[in-house]
Structures are given as structure tokens and as C-alpha cells.
Amino acid sequence: MPLDSFDRKILDLLQADATLPVAEIAERVGLSPSPCWRRIRRLEEEGVIRRRVALLDAARMRVGVTVFVTIRTNRHSMEWAERFCRAVSEIPEVLEFHRMSGSVDYLLRVVVPDIAAYDGVYKRLIEMADLFDVSSSFSMEQIKYTTALPTGYAG
Helix, strand or coil: CCCCHHHHHHHHHHHHCCCCCHHHHHHHHCCCHHHHHHHHHHHHHCCCCCCCCCCCCCCCCCCCEEEEEEEECCCCCHHHHHHHHHHHHCCCCEEEEEECCCCCCEEEEEEECCHHHHHHHHHHHHHHCCCCEEEEEECCCCCCCCCCCCCCCCC
């Protein structure tokens, strides 16, 4: 689906604040409200806008510790991978879960309140599958965090 400059501006605004009224979005992008609303609906229907969510403060939710976990395995069958991926996806502390290329098979971003809570996640990981290596790196400082995707490439 090709996106024009109006669509990209709308998406930039919604990524910054999904609660903006359509009239305000329309004014900021230079459209009248009805065509703006139709564009937003089309972006939703075509899956460009997947959903609108509230972003919570990790520290206030008591999950201010971020851990990046790399996993290597000797098992590479589809059956094993499907079972492993299903099990890891059910761990609520795992916010991101990626299958990687290179020397690492999987990368996880995990949030927890402290090291003891991470140890519980670690134990669940090693109980659910035979893993060759699990390495954890604790984030010392979050320098940049955004959920906003760059819209300049779409179109």
C-alpha cells in the first residue's frame, strides 16, 4: 500500500499521541476532518496501524530492570522451534523475542523488578528446553527508547 505525505504525517502524529482527535490531526496535516478520518480508517483496515495502545512507565510498574538475553541451541528442528517459541511467548516478562542470524539463535528483551525476578525467568527458560547457552546482559542506562517507527521509508 503506497503512503503519501498526508498518510506519513498522520502516522507520525498518531505514534506520538494516539488520543488526538481527528479534527486536530486533520488541522495539523492540512486536511478536512472527513478525508482525514477516512485515511485513518484505511490505514487501520490495511494493517498499517495494527492497534492503539497505552505506553506504561516501567519504573512505576516496578519492572525497571531490562535484561537482554541471548540464547544458543543445538536443536534446530521445526517441531522443537515451534514448541520453544510458543513457551517463551507465554512468559509475560519477555517483551521482545527475535530469531537471529549469526552465532546467536534467539534474542529476548526482558523486564523485571530485580535480579532475583530475572533468575525466576532464567529458570523457566532452562526448564522449558535443552539450551546450549543462555547469556544475560543487564541494561545499565536506557539512552533512547521509542515505539515510533520512521515513516520516511513508506510510500
